[in-house]
Amino acid sequence: MDPLRDSAAAIAAAVNRREMSARAIADAVIPHVERVDAQVDAYLQLTPELMRVQADRVDARIAAGERLPLAGVPVAIKDNMCLLGTRTTAGSKILGNFVAPYTATAVQRLLDAGALPIGKTNLDEFAMGSSGENSAFKMTRNPYDLGRVPGGSSAGSAAAVGGFAATISLGSDTGGSIREPAAFCNVVGFKPTYGRVSRYGLIAFASSLDQIGPFARSVEDAALAYDVIAGKDPLDATSVDRPVEPTATDLPRDLRGVRVGIVKEFDTGELGGAIDACYRRAYDDLVALGATLVDVSLPTAKHGLATYYLIAPAECSSNLARFDGVRYGLRVDGADVGEMYERTRASGFGPEVKRRILIGTYALSSGYYDAYYVKAQKARTRIAEDFARAFERCDVIASPAASSPAFGFNAKSDPVAMYLMDYYTIPVSLAGLPSLSVPCGAVVPEGGDRPMPMGLQLATPLFTERALLGYAHAYEQATQHAEKLAPVEAVR
Amino acid sequence: MIGERAGEVSEEVRARYEAVIGIECHVELTTESKMFCGCPNAFGGPPNTNVCPVCLALPGALPVPNAKAIELILRAGLAFGSTIPEHAKFDRKNYFYPDMPKNYQISQYDMPLTMGGAVPYWLEDGTRGECRLTRIHLEEDTGKSTHASAGGRLAGATSSLIDFNRAGVPLMECVGEPDLRSADEAVAFLESLARTFRELGVSDVKMEEGSLRCDANVSVRLRGAAEYGTKAEIKNMNSFRSARRAIESEVARQIAVLESGGRVVQETRGWDEAAGVTHSQRSKEEAHDYRYFPDPDLVPLDTPPAVVDELRVTLIETPYERYVRYVDTFGIPSKQATQLVDDAALSRWFDLAVTASGQPLAAMNFVLGDLSRLANETGTAIADGKVTPEALAELVELAQAKTINSSAAKLVLETLWGEGGSAKAIVEREGLAQVSDRGAIAAIVDAVLAANPKVVADYRAGKTNVLGFLTGAVMKASNGKANPALAQELLREKLTPGA
Numbered sequence: 001m002d003p004l005r006d007s008a009a010a011i012a013a014a015v016n017r018r019e020m021s022a023r024a025i026a027d028a029v030i031p032h033v034e035r036v037d038a039q040v041d042a043y044l045q046l047t048p049e050l051m052r053v054q055a056d057r058v059d060a061r062i063a064a065g066e067r068l069p070l071a072g073v074p075v076a077i078k079d080n081m082c083l084l085g086t087r088t089t090a091g092s093k094i095l096g097n098f099v100a101p102y103t104a105t106a107v108q109r110l111l112d113a114g115a116l117p118i119g120k121t122n123l124d125e126f127a128m129g130s131s132g133e134n135s136a137f138k139m140t141r142n143p144y145d146l147g148r149v150p151g152g153s154s155a156g157s158a159a160a161v162g163g164f165a166a167t168i169s170l171g172s173d174t175g176g177s178i179r180e181p182a183a184f185c186n187v188v189g190f191k192p193t194y195g196r197v198s199r200y201g202l203i204a205f206a207s208s209l210d211q212i213g214p215f216a217r218s219v220e221d222a223a224l225a226y227d228v229i230a231g232k233d234p235l236d237a238t239s240v241d242r243p244v245e246p247t248a249t250d251l252p253r254d255l256r257g258v259r260v261g262i263v264k265e266f267d268t269g270e271l272g273g274a275i276d277a278c279y280r281r282a283y284d285d286l287v288a289l290g291a292t293l294v295d296v297s298l299p300t301a302k303h304g305l306a307t308y309y310l311i312a313p314a315e316c317s318s319n320l321a322r323f324d325g326v327r328y329g330l331r332v333d334g335a336d337v338g339e340m341y342e343r344t345r346a347s348g349f350g351p352e353v354k355r356r357i358l359i360g361t362y363a364l365s366s367g368y369y370d371a372y373y374v375k376a377q378k379a380r381t382r383i384a385e386d387f388a389r390a391f392e393r394c395d396v397i398a399s400p401a402a403s404s405p406a407f408g409f410n411a412k413s414d415p416v417a418m419y420l421m422d423y424y425t426i427p428v429s430l431a432g433l434p435s436l437s438v439p440c441g442a443v444v445p446e447g448g449d450r451p452m453p454m455g456l457q458l459a460t461p462l463f464t465e466r467a468l469l470g471y472a473h474a475y476e477q478a479t480q481h482a483e484k485l486a487p488v489e490a491v492r
Numbered sequence: 493m494i495g496e497r498a499g500e501v502s503e504e505v506r507a508r509y510e511a512v513i514g515i516e517c518h519v520e521l522t523t524e525s526k527m528f529c530g531c532p533n534a535f536g537g538p539p540n541t542n543v544c545p546v547c548l549a550l551p552g553a554l555p556v557p558n559a560k561a562i563e564l565i566l567r568a569g570l571a572f573g574s575t576i577p578e579h580a581k582f583d584r585k586n587y588f589y590p591d592m593p594k595n596y597q598i599s600q601y602d603m604p605l606t607m608g609g610a611v612p613y614w615l616e617d618g619t620r621g622e623c624r625l626t627r628i629h630l631e632e633d634t635g636k637s638t639h640a641s642a643g644g645r646l647a648g649a650t651s652s653l654i655d656f657n658r659a660g661v662p663l664m665e666c667v668g669e670p671d672l673r674s675a676d677e678a679v680a681f682l683e684s685l686a687r688t689f690r691e692l693g694v695s696d697v698k699m700e701e702g703s704l705r706c707d708a709n710v711s712v713r714l715r716g717a718a719e720y721g722t723k724a725e726i727k728n729m730n731s732f733r734s735a736r737r738a739i740e741s742e743v744a745r746q747i748a749v750l751e752s753g754g755r756v757v758q759e760t761r762g763w764d765e766a767a768g769v770t771h772s773q774r775s776k777e778e779a780h781d782y783r784y785f786p787d788p789d790l791v792p793l794d795t796p797p798a799v800v801d802e803l804r805v806t807l808i809e810t811p812y813e814r815y816v817r818y819v820d821t822f823g824i825p826s827k828q829a830t831q832l833v834d835d836a837a838l839s840r841w842f843d844l845a846v847t848a849s850g851q852p853l854a855a856m857n858f859v860l861g862d863l864s865r866l867a868n869e870t871g872t873a874i875a876d877g878k879v880t881p882e883a884l885a886e887l888v889e890l891a892q893a894k895t896i897n898s899s900a901a902k903l904v905l906e907t908l909w910g911e912g913g914s915a916k917a918i919v920e921r922e923g924l925a926q927v928s929d930r931g932a933i934a935a936i937v938d939a940v941l942a943a944n945p946k947v948v949a950d951y952r953a954g955k956t957n958v959l960g961f962l963t964g965a966v967m968k969a970s971n972g973k974a975n976p977a978l979a980q981e982l983l984r985e986k987l988t989p990g991a
Contacts, residue, residue: 081552082552100550100551102545102550207788234556236556237554238789315788318586318596321594322594324590337652
């Protein structure tokens with residue numbers, strides 16, 4: 001068993017059978033990750049001591065006869081999730097010195113299941129961005145082309161798994177922050193139904209949209225992690241109290257009888273010949289597995305971006321008010337408390353975060369609330385209704401996960417151009433649906449010299465994670481696209 | 493500062509005006525834990541000890557509503573006949589303040605837990621009234637700032653300290669309609685609210701600990717005018733007494749302003765307890781835009797009608813209802829009825845004694861008289877003492893039937909207080925039954941007169957007020973058992989020559 005390359009399922013099986021100790025895995029993984037990360041910069045901090053302590057704890061539990069679903073599996077945590085005793089920054093200067101005094105529920109569930117924490121991964125500041133470039137600390141590079149972005153906002157979590165510097169990682173997805181970087185980094189990225197995974201300990205961006213989910217190099221591993229982190233949490237009032245079916249077992253091998261919806265309004269012809277061809281091939285592969293393609297319509301989906309960029313900033317303007325220099329994090333003194341607030345927030349937040357706080361504050365202001373926030377909420381309801389109607393005709397909707405393969409650094413200086421990367425993921429987020437990106441081939445981007453990974457987005461009705469993961473698994477096993485690409489030489 | 497002082501307006505001018513007052517109050521609920529986290533809801537304690545990631549608004553922490561707090565609000569609403577809407581929600585009220593950790597307060601904007609209803613109240617003289625409620629909603633309290641300067645004021649402070657123990661304590665906001673017409677009515681309304689909350693277990697309602705805080709919207713108009721005048725909002729009233737003074741002072745100020753040809757400005761005014769006046773704090777134009785929106789961390793609050801019905805079944809008699817029963821059914825005077833009503837445990841005890849004796853007035857006289865005195869002297873509440881309501885009922889019967897006289901009754905009560913048991917048994921054991929036998933008492937009277945020749949002479953010389961002394965002597969000689977009326981009658985007979 002090779003702990004650097006094998007699946008989480010294989011690692012956990014070996015550790016549970018005591019063929020390899022969790023401690024031996026930690027000792028092998030730590031120097032490897034250090035070497036890879038010197039090139040990729042996926043991590044904001046490595047936690048080798050914590051990893052070894054946890055490994056010893058896992059070995060003790062295994063020795064005592066326990067079987068743990070993620071025994072000895074090396075995991076990376078997006079740095080907007082609290083892990084007791086570690087710096088937790090959300091990629092922002094304003095939390096540059098914040099050490100979490102508690103652990104997020106989803107992270108705790110991973111640890112309880114025997115996972116070994118490698119470290120905290122880089123992200124766009126407060127998860128706002130689609131390239132990772134909005135991090136206040138460093139630029140994470142795409143392990144498949146170090147000159148390109150890994151996608152965002154879960155930049156480091158996608159790059160770490162794609163670059164074999166973690167077996168599984170946790171990301172958070174508000175409008176596409178798991179699915180887009182998964183597509184860019186040749187990995188599976190899974191956003192469960194809103195409410196399936198507790199948000200307790202996840203630093204909020206937009207509370208009604210934020211959802212934690214796993215990255216993995218296979219659907220089965222993503223399912224394994226999901227089964228561990230999903231379920232009602234008494235500490236999160238929005239976490240849903242309904243039984244979680246195990247998803248990682250008895251995954252199907254074909255798609256016989258499955259109706260795949262192709263959204264009329266998502267005409268991939270605009271994305272360019274090679275990209276368009278990639279998705280057509282993907283849809284054909286679904287048919288080859290026994291699925292039938294059905295045209296469905298999401299007439300309001302085109303308003304997704306506008307809707308999202310009112311609701312998410314409105315919520316963020318309020319969620320980020322707590323970063324004020326009073327209790328923790330950065331403080332820049334002023335003549336009085338008002339000036340202290342202004343200076344702290346002016347120097348602590350980056351430009352994209354400020355832009356969204358301003359938009360959100362405006363959208364909630366008296367006199368504009370009905371025209372913007374209320375209208376956006378109505379649009380959100382209409383979008384969700386469109387999906388519900390589409391699912392009367394199909395079982396799963398297939399679409400691109402992102403508008404292009406990974407692009408170069410500083411390629412999207414216009415914020416709207418950046419927002420458009422999430423054109424296909426945002427409507428799904430607004431509807432709260434479970435959805436994932438699974439590798440679906442590679443395209444040589446314009447001006448590029450090597451093929452870059454592409455992701456197929458699949459979305460299913462609320463709380464149908466098991467069906468969704470099953471479809472993705474059948475497609476993945478039949479196509480094996482992820483296996484066909486390898487990270488750049490320097491990372492191997 | 494013309495017109496700032498109360499008392500510059502004559503009674504005659506004052507009488508031409510009518511005050512219009514609406515009260516808003518914040519009441520801290522007596523739950524075990526805070527509104528949105530598991531921290532203890534406890535007053536005092538070293539600073540920042542009852543805190544956790546949630547009430548300190550650490551990154552990633554989320555609120556979970558306290559079901560008990562919601563139930564208490566629903567109970568309070570039902571007690572006042574409010575409507576409980578099927579759907580309610582929590583909203584965020586956004587503004588920056590250092591003692592508010594999230595820089596927004598979780599509150600309720602347009603869909604509160606209860607709507608409407610009314611608070612019935614009574615004045616000291618027994619006059620009754622009612623003030624409608626707009627709504628009751630649930631929110632969370634803030635922390636407390638202390639400023640490091642002389643007097644703890646912000647001005648001149650070089651640093652501020654914040655204690656977050658209170659941050660997140662469940663807070664009920666109760667908004668009344670402008671139905672009140674005097675400071676007395678306003679205080680009666682507040683007292684009625686406080687009694688009801690205390691009795692429902694909603695709050696301990698301690699103004700001095702800040703668990704009840706109120707603001708008053710005050711305006712004046714000429715009597716008979718249809719329109720309301722411009723209102724001012726009075727803050728910082730720390731007791732019922734200061735509420736009464738503040739409202740009276742503000743009413744007088746507004747009348748003086750109008751009488752001098754001025755105009756009342758809509759503003760917030762703070763009550764200065766020491767100076768006895770209100771001061772302008774900020775005008776309405778500077779009002780915040782709170783950017784209310786539904787809190788996405790919390791799910792809508794649904795109260796199905798079945799839940800309301802269940803709560804309704806458990807409703808108890810309100811203090812107001814009890815007051816009305818005491819006054820209208822029992823015939824107890826308003827002042828005494830209020831005394832009883834204000835002590836819920838005593839009321840329950842009293843009701844049992846009335847049930848057992850069928851004599852509310854006689855029972856009341858014992859309860860508010862000798863029993864209250866004994867309770868005060870020993871520091872034990874009547875309801876916690878050894879006297880049972882049944883024993884008091886026996887005592888009432890014995891006194892009514894004139895089996896014992898009042899001084900014997902007092903003695904029996906003292907014995908009951910000390911050892912409990914039955915009044916009848918004590919009367920028998922101690923031989924306290926009143927002696928109404930003319931012959932027996934006449935013998936004692938003769939002995940007393942013989943022993944006090946000088947007093948007898950005084951009486952006969954016209955100093956008839958010595959009769960009291962002689963009656964006392966007869967009572968004493970009979971060990972308190974003589975029928976005092978009979979004793980006096982016999983004394984008079986024997987002292988009057990020729991009788």
